[in-house]
Amino acid sequence: xxxxxLTERERTILSLVVQSYIxxxxxxxxxxxxxxxxxxxxxxxxxxxxxxxxEAGLLVQPHTSAGRIPTSLGYRMYVxxxxxxxxxxxxxxxAIRDAxxxxxGGLVRDAASVLDQTVRALGDLSRLLAVSLEPxxxxxxxxxxxxxxxxxxxxxxxxxxxxxxxxxxxxxLEVAVPAESLHETATLLNERLSGLPMKIxxxxxxxxxxxxxxxxxxxxxxxxxxxxxxxxxxxxxxGIHYWGTPNILAQPExxxxxxxxxxxxxxxxxxxxLRVLGGQSQQDGVTITIGEEHPDGExxxxxxxxxxxxxxxxxxxxxxxxxxxxxxxKLVSIVDYTARIVSEALGESADDEEDQPxxxx
Amino acid sequence: xxxxxLTERERTILSLVVQSYIxxxxxxxxxxxxxxxxxxxxxxxxxxxxxxxxEAGLLVQPHTSAGRIPTSLGYRMYVxxxxxxxxxxxxxxxAIRDAxxxxxGGLVRDAASVLDQTVRALGDLSRLLAVSLEPxxxxxxxxxxxxxxxxxxxxxxxxxxxxxxxxxxxxxLEVAVPAESLHETATLLNERLSGLPMKIxxxxxxxxxxxxxxxxxxxxxxxxxxxxxxxxxxxxxxGIHYWGTPNILAQPExxxxxxxxxxxxxxxxxxxxLRVLGGQSQQDGVTITIGEEHPDGExxxxxxxxxxxxxxxxxxxxxxxxxxxxxxxKLVSIVDYTARIVSEALGESADDEEDQPxxxx
DNA sequence: CTTAGCACTCAGCATATGAGAGTGCTAACG
DNA sequence: CGTTAGCACTCTCATATGCTGAGTGCTAAG
Numbered sequence: 069x070x071x072x073x074l075t076e077r078e079r080t081i082l083s084l085v086v087q088s089y090i091x092x093x094x095x096x097x098x099x100x101x102x103x104x105x106x107x108x109x110x111x112x113x114x115x116x117x118x119x120x121x122x123e124a125g126l127l128v129q130p131h132t133s134a135g136r137i138p139t140s141l142g143y144r145m146y147v148x149x150x151x152x153x154x155x156x157x158x159x160x161x162x163a164i165r166d167a168x169x170x171x172x173g174g175l176v177r178d179a180a181s182v183l184d185q186t187v188r189a190l191g192d193l194s195r196l197l198a199v200s201l202e203p204x205x206x207x208x209x210x211x212x213x214x215x216x217x218x219x220x221x222x223x224x225x226x227x228x229x230x231x232x233x234x235x236x237x238x239x240x241l242e243v244a245v246p247a248e249s250l251h252e253t254a255t256l257l258n259e260r261l262s263g264l265p266m267k268i269x270x271x272x273x274x275x276x277x278x279x280x281x282x283x284x285x286x287x288x289x290x291x292x293x294x295x296x297x298x299x300x301x302x303x304x305x306x307g308i309h310y311w312g313t314p315n316i317l318a319q320p321e322x323x324x325x326x327x328x329x330x331x332x333x334x335x336x337x338x339x340x341x342l343r344v345l346g347g348q349s350q351q352d353g354v355t356i357t358i359g360e361e362h363p364d365g366e367x368x369x370x371x372x373x374x375x376x377x378x379x380x381x382x383x384x385x386x387x388x389x390x391x392x393x394x395x396x397x398k399l400v401s402i403v404d405y406t407a408r409i410v411s412e413a414l415g416e417s418a419d420d421e422e423d424q425p426x427x428x429x
Numbered sequence: 430x431x432x433x434x435l436t437e438r439e440r441t442i443l444s445l446v447v448q449s450y451i452x453x454x455x456x457x458x459x460x461x462x463x464x465x466x467x468x469x470x471x472x473x474x475x476x477x478x479x480x481x482x483x484e485a486g487l488l489v490q491p492h493t494s495a496g497r498i499p500t501s502l503g504y505r506m507y508v509x510x511x512x513x514x515x516x517x518x519x520x521x522x523x524a525i526r527d528a529x530x531x532x533x534g535g536l537v538r539d540a541a542s543v544l545d546q547t548v549r550a551l552g553d554l555s556r557l558l559a560v561s562l563e564p565x566x567x568x569x570x571x572x573x574x575x576x577x578x579x580x581x582x583x584x585x586x587x588x589x590x591x592x593x594x595x596x597x598x599x600x601x602l603e604v605a606v607p608a609e610s611l612h613e614t615a616t617l618l619n620e621r622l623s624g625l626p627m628k629i630x631x632x633x634x635x636x637x638x639x640x641x642x643x644x645x646x647x648x649x650x651x652x653x654x655x656x657x658x659x660x661x662x663x664x665x666x667x668g669i670h671y672w673g674t675p676n677i678l679a680q681p682e683x684x685x686x687x688x689x690x691x692x693x694x695x696x697x698x699x700x701x702x703l704r705v706l707g708g709q710s711q712q713d714g715v716t717i718t719i720g721e722e723h724p725d726g727e728x729x730x731x732x733x734x735x736x737x738x739x740x741x742x743x744x745x746x747x748x749x750x751x752x753x754x755x756x757x758x759k760l761v762s763i764v765d766y767t768a769r770i771v772s773e774a775l776g777e778s779a780d781d782e783e784d785q786p787x788x789x790x
Numbered sequence: 791c792t793t794a795g796c797a798c799t800c801a802g803c804a805t806a807t808g809a810g811a812g813t814g815c816t817a818a819c820g
Numbered sequence: 821c822g823t824t825a826g827c828a829c830t831c832t833c834a835t836a837t838g839c840t841g842a843g844t845g846c847t848a849a850g
Contacts, residue, residue, distance in 0.1 A: 097812050110824050115813070133812045133830045175655055176583065176599040216575055218589055222537065224597075228579055236585075236597055238537040294536055313674070314694040318686065325679065333675040458843050471793050476844070494799045494843045 074124070074145075081117045082126055083150040086138050090393050093320050095135030140359035140392065143371070147356050147396050154397040156405055164189050164402070168409045179203055179233065179384075182413055183309045186386065190406055191312030194399055196390035197335075201345050202307035203384040203414070205229050206267045210299070213257045215250040215287070223250065223287065225298060229266065231380045231415060237298055239291070245284050253283035257291070265381065269299045308338050312388075321369055321391040334366040345385045348374050354404045359392040373399045375407035379415045386410065435485070435506075442478045443487055444511040447499050451754050454681050456496030501720035501753065504732070508717050508757050515758045517766055525550050525763070529770045540564055540594065543774055544670045544747070551749060551767055552673030555760055558696075561747035562706050563668035564775070566590050567628045569743040571660070574618045576611040576648070584611065584648065586659060590627065592741040592776060598659055600652070606645050614644035618652070626742065630660045669699050673749075682730055682752040695727035706746045709735050715765045720753040734760045736768035740776045747771065 074082070084105055088096040098111035098118060107114070118136050121127045126142035129135070138146065167189030170177060183200045190198035214226040221244050227235040260276050261269055269276075273295045277288060291298060301307065313332070322328040334340045344362070348355045354375045360368050371394055374387025387403055388394075435443070445466055449457040459472035459479060468475070479497050482488045487503035490496070499507065528550030531538060544561045551559035575587040582605050588596040621637050622630050630637075634656040638649060652659060662668065674693070683689040695701045705723065709716045715736045721729050732755055735748025748764055749755075 095812090099812075111812090112814095112824055112826095113822085116823090119814080129813085131831060133814095134832075135812065175658055176601050178599065212580075214577055216577060216587060218587075218593075218595070219573075220593070222593070224575075224587060224595070226577060226579075226585060232579075232581070232583070234579070234585070234599065238539065238595065240537050297536055311697065313697055314690045317678075317693055318690045323686070325684070329675045329679045332678055336672065336674055456843090460843075472843090473793055473795095473845095474791085477792090480845080490844085492800065494845095495801075496843065 074121075078117055078121060078124075079150060081114060082121055082138075082142060083146060085118070085121075085127060085136055086142060086146045086150070089137050090395055093393055095130055095137050097135035100135065138392075140361060143358045143392055143396070144361070147358070151397045153400050154395075156401050160193060160402070161405060163193060164406050165409055168406070168413050179414055180307070180309070182410065183384075183386070186406060186410055187309045187311040190386065190388060190402070191310075191315060194312070194388045194390070194402055195315050196388045196394065196399075197310065197312040197316040198386070198388050199341055199345060200309045200386035200410075201342070201384045202301070202309075203233060203379065203382045204301050204346075205233055205235065205382055206301060207265055208233060208380065208382040209263055209265050210261055210269055212262060213254055215254045217245065217247055217250055220244070225291070227298070229382070231382060233379075233382060235298075239287075239294070241286055241290060243286070245287060249284040250287070253287050256280060256283045256288075266299045270295055273299070308341055310335070316390055319391050321393065327369060330366050331370070334364070340364050340367060341389075344372055345374055345387060348376065348385055348387075350376075352376065354400050354407075356396065356400070371396075373403045375403050377407045377411040377414070379411055435482075439478055439482060439485075440511060442475060443482055443499075443503060444507060446479070446482075446488060446497055447503060447507045447511070450498050451756055454754055456491055456498050458496035461496065499753075501722060504719045504753055504757070505722070508719070512758045514761050515756075517762050521554060521763070522766060524554060525767050526770055529767070529774050540745075540775055541668070541670070543771065544745075547747065547767060547771055548670045548672040551747065551763070552671075552676060555673070555749045555751070555763055556676050557749045557751035557755065557760075558671065558673040558677040559747070559749050560702055560706065561670045561771075562703070562745045563662070563670075564594060564740065564743045564745040565662045565707075566594055566596065566743055567662060568626055569594060569741065570624055570626050571622055571630055573623060574615050576615045578606065578608055578611055581605070586652070588659070590743070592743060594740075594743060596659075600648075600655070602647060602651060604647070606648060610645040611648070614648050617641060617644045617649075627660045631656055634660070669702055671696070677751055680752050682754065688730060691727050692731070695725070701725050701728060702750075705733055706735055706748060709737065709746055709748075711737075713737065715761050715768075717757065717761070732757075734764045736764050738768045738772040738775070740772055 081101070084101055085096050088101065088104060098114040101107065101114055102109060102111055118127060121142070122129070122136065126139060126145055127136040128139050130137060168182060168186050170182070170185055179202055183202060187198040187200050190200075208229040208231070210227065210229055212228040214228070216224040216226065218224050218238070221241045223239045223241065223245070225237045225239055227237075229235065257277075261273075273292050277292050280288065313335070316322065316331075317328060322331065343364075344357065348357075354373060356371065356373050358371045362368055362370070362372075367389070369391060370389055371392045372387055372389050373394075373396065374385055376383050376385040386407060388399055442462070445462055446457050449462065449465060459475035462468065462475055463470060463472055479488060482503070483490070483497065487500060487506055488497040489500050491498060529543060529547050531543070531546055540563050544563060548559040548561050551561075569590040569592070571588065571590055573589040575589070577585040577587065579585050579599070582602045584600045584602065584606070586598045586600055588598075590596065618638075622634070634653050638653050641649065674696070677683065677692075678689060683692065704725075705718065709718075715734060717732065717734050719732045723729055723731070723733075728750070730752055731750055732753045733748055733750050734755075734757065735746055737744050737746045747768060749760055
């Protein structure tokens, strides 16, 4: 538990133990270690070092006289200081890019569709559970509202948001409203709200729409009253995309039914994912959260590698979830690259004029 | 395997075996049976009968000298001839109704949202996996198309279909199109296509839109060329809603990892669900498919209780999936009732004028 | 037709046993 | 002093063994 920095040997051993365990999922002993990686040291020496690492809280033994396995802290150390991100092969990149970009031909794929494809690729490639959140439009700037009459008192509200994001909601009124009036109301809303971030609108429509003389007061009231829902992110708590449940369930760490069921429950309820991914979308770049670092007990055996993607002010996030024993070095690269491509893809599909140059990091 | 009809005693015994097995998930023996249900027969007699049932292919022994369990055929017999559908309690009905109907207040919940709520209730109530398919708009009659310019060459296509179903797609053109022209094009499309079923439109837009003089030819071409996607059901292969994976994974029949993983894979790929539920939506009323009756090996340990829901010509389906050992008598009622309520809810939210009377079956 | 009795089968459980992997410790070594 | 060989010890895992209980099929008697 003392956090004196590690010696070079300790760093090496820790790194090897982690790698070996990630590979085999079986506790690694001193003898095995020297044999697998041809070390110029005797098992006894390794044992001593391992003992030190155990005292530092980086390794544990599942039971007396078994090999060691990394603790969350051990993985943390490995991730932060020891591992070298493994660059992606040309083929892997292509796989991601093809899946994300897809081909349309006249039809514009919306964010949901892009993300759906993305998680599939991400899940298959990582052999873990891939997750993504649809863009949070909160910080996006509102561009335009359009009101389309659908007959029978129903009105389609079409919101255009920065970078071509779109949101449609159907409202219902008891009485039909003439097209003229609809148009006027829309114009009014546009005049007063255009250019503001969605979030600000939510907070201040009431004031901004207080004294109005034109437009239909009924519709206006309806919109103002439902502003929380209308000027929000996507529908309900939806907007989560998954892929790869079988991958993760097949992992040996979920042989325990108990764990498995509770994990699936957590996934289905979506709260946890929303909290973890949603929270992270503030920060930039790839974030790794390991095992017990999670506040939620249900996923204390899991790690998450996630990254936000951004299109203008709008952002969402994506990542993979798996057992703590995962190939961090590879996953960091995969997730990072995928997030970039998604940003790019959504940006492009949004407005073609500004061609963002592809940066190959 | 001879299908001479069963004697009264055989029917009773089969029924009791099925019920007992459904309850316990442990093979039921002759002695247990007489004890549990106070039968006026000796175990030996039961044994003889059971033997007959085994020869008829309705029961099997997992191994010599274990009790019997029902085969798919046994369940089939039970479901078709022996069981009495268990009526729902007032409370259960209320639970379903509340979840499905929900409350809106100005905002119209679309089919996706209604079904999402529905499967949650259905999954929780059945303690199994609930599944639903969004409505297939194929047979729905097309009412109106509306083209809304989004700027930057993008056009929002709004399709109104019978009973208030809605479908929106974004198209993209290289050049901006004047509003005037958009309106003309929409009018043209409405004149020629309104009142036709979506399916017919898909098959015949090319002919119907051959000789036109007004409207923008570019947009028209785009729409005609993409008619397969535009005048179709919902987006991609989406439109499946789930709930209750933990329920089903906790079932003892999925203790086997192998099975469990393959089941989850099948669910995720959606094909099987689409085939089973989609296929069934033709027929009316509740359909039960049991174990090996399914063409797909992945779900040969599962049964599905499903029912279509209908709103005018438009229909979709919903149901529950679980191990063959499920409470058919209860589930039939649940699924049936849920389907009715969903039909009702979607119908109402579609057009309020025609109040369908609630029928309490 | 029904039932008592009996020999037989087999999963499940507990117990014992041995092998293998791994450890910590101590003492010797360069 | 860091490193290493040796050793006693521990603990899991796999295998073998025996026992029990639930259940069966068959036969003969009621």
